[in-house]
Amino acid sequence: MDLEAVYRDLHAHPELSFAEHRTAGIVAGHLRALGLDVTEGVAGTGVVGLLRRGEGPTVMLRADMDALPVEEDTGLPYASRNPGVMHACGHDVHVTCLLGAVRALVADDGWLGTLMAVFQPAEEGAGGAAAMLADGLFERFGTPDVCLGQHVAPLPAGVVAYCPGVAFAASDSIRIVLHGRGGHGSRPETTVDPVLMAASLIMRLQTIVSREVAATESAVVTVGAVHAGTRGNIIPDDAELRLSVRTFDPGVRDRVHAAIGRLARAEAAAAGADREPEVVVDNSFPLTVNEPAATERVAEGFRAVGLTVSAVGPASGSEDFGLFGAAAGVPSVYWLLGGGECDSNHSPRFAPKINPTLDVGVAALANSAKTFFLQITR
Template identity: 60%
Template sequence: MSIDAASRPLDIDAAAASRLDLAAIYRDLHANPELSFQEHRTAGIVAERLGALGLAVTPGIGQTGVVGVLENGGGSTVLLRADMDGLPVLEQTGLDYASTARGTDADGNDVPVMHACGHDVHVTCLLGAVEQLVALRAEWSGTLVAVFQPAEEWGGGAQAMVDDALFERIPRPDVVLGQHVAPFPAGWVGVHAGVAMAAADSITVRLHGEGGHGSRPETTIDPVLMAASLTVRLQSVVSREIAPNDAAVLTVGQLHAGTKNNIIPAEASLGLSVRTFDDAVREKVVTAIERMAKAEAAASGATREPEILFEEHFPLTRNDVPATERTAAALRRALGDDRVIDPGMVSGSEDVGVLASAAGVPLVYWFLGGFEPALFADFMRTGRMPEDVPSNHSPLFGPVIEPTLATGVSALTAAALEWFAGEPTV
């Protein structure tokens, strides 16, 4: 069937003037972030808003996930997804709605909590898009599924929802759509077909030595020296073992050892983050980490091999090519040709692809600009934002409220209407 709403530009000003006070919702969410699988307050707000808009609401999927469903006649089933969790980061934005929240992490530590990755933007925009689609329900037919996912930062939230019978409890979608706020100018979106975001692995390497007095290192096997040597050695993996036309990132983000200056400890640990865009490259990097860790232990005379623990894992985010082309055309109609760009592959990672893979349907995931629109000229000239624009996970990450929210609402609404316009063709 043909739907006029899918083919005419959306009014961003109208999206901004929604009945929901999106700016107030956003400020509240930003000031009250919650850690992964602890998003109880956020989930309650989402469930209340979805219910007020007339959706059938199912809370508690995957612990704290919330799903709203609006059945509106025959047609495609479109899943729109937003993630809800914050990060253990101490906010330093200086905003009058900055977070002062604290939480308890999975290890029992008291930590500051901040929406340093923009999940408050994602939740707000999806609520706004649901409101727009409810208001336009006379102009489309199908089933809307709004998924508010927990624990994206932990890497397991999407899988937790799937494991909790998500697709047995809600209508199975024909497409999964979503967006992520990013440090480029507000008012623009970026979408890339194919592999769009890296796979990510969080790996802990635990090195075992033999402790003793700092004055008698000859009686010990020093895991601190072992860890320092391994940290340096790992820097050669990407520069010397990965081909220049491949891409990978290997970061040592943590190094822990010891309790006192004059004690050589018995153990040291390294926390690694690995990003890759190809499964074969990932295997090569992981194999190198294992080889180097064992070799450094052997070179130091360790009597125990290191433990190599694979923890968080994010799969490759692959945008279905035909579905992306179709969705990007709808975004261009809604926002304007010049406001939809191709950012190429991004080294950040996401677990939204788990939802699409579990349902066996296409994924289209795009980026939403969240910073000063006047910076766009610099962005287009250099291909990057100025160095002082905070990136995701920075304690200074603070997207501008408008036109970020209005653009995000319009993008989600336009993409959904495109897929409601007829049966899937991919």
């Protein structure tokens, strides 16, 4: 298995959440070739591979597989061939590194236990981790003793960065629908303009963090999508906003949510709307919390094999990885893998360096698993 070729192929053929059919097939084929017991179709497109090697701990290694609805603008020779879809968050790196780590662990006869390699669909806001758990992940394949994973980020290439305790923010995807009364663009006085409501609300939402969250606390409120109307001379009936909210504290989260609802209702009332707006939480990720003792154990293992390790603070990004450890009631550890100082994740120009990123990512996953397996002394 040529990992660089695997990565280039995955990058060129990205697939959206719960549509990772080609990716899942490639993953399953490589796992079978390595001798694992493979199950496809977990939560639709998820893949689970088991490598049982005697009595010992069960270690779960996880990689997410889905891409984003982003038009790639990297100019790479292996850029996306699927219009409007891109591996803009590096999940192609995650899949490739986990395949490489499985290969390394298969070749290493110095450990005992069970490797559970989980290739998850739909991390990007579509509830893939929850779907795998609902499909009986641990009931069907066993409960792990620890859950481990990594995420590529625009850090110096080859660095692994870890954060004990709260590592990634909780996330809520919120949809607001503002109801107005449409009409002709030349006669706005006969309408209740939801586009104007939306514009005003977008600006007001940005006051939540600056005026309702203490300087010692942290939150992010981003309006990432606005949808309204079809033509310039038609005032539409409705306007829709899609928000991303990130918080590190449940109390702050509750205050931010309350403020969003209050401001949306106030804008509608100020505009004279006949109907209150709809404010709906479409999807939520909990905090990702790294169990401190397990995290330090992993970091020491990284140092022992010569990896460049950096301690960092919590990140405002979010992940559904933490659901696995919480559901199993076991420690979980999730770290960042430096892919080079490129544009940020979710950018159309996100282009991590292939190496040393892949080499270090493989080593980090394989070594973290061996940290928990029983070691054979010869």
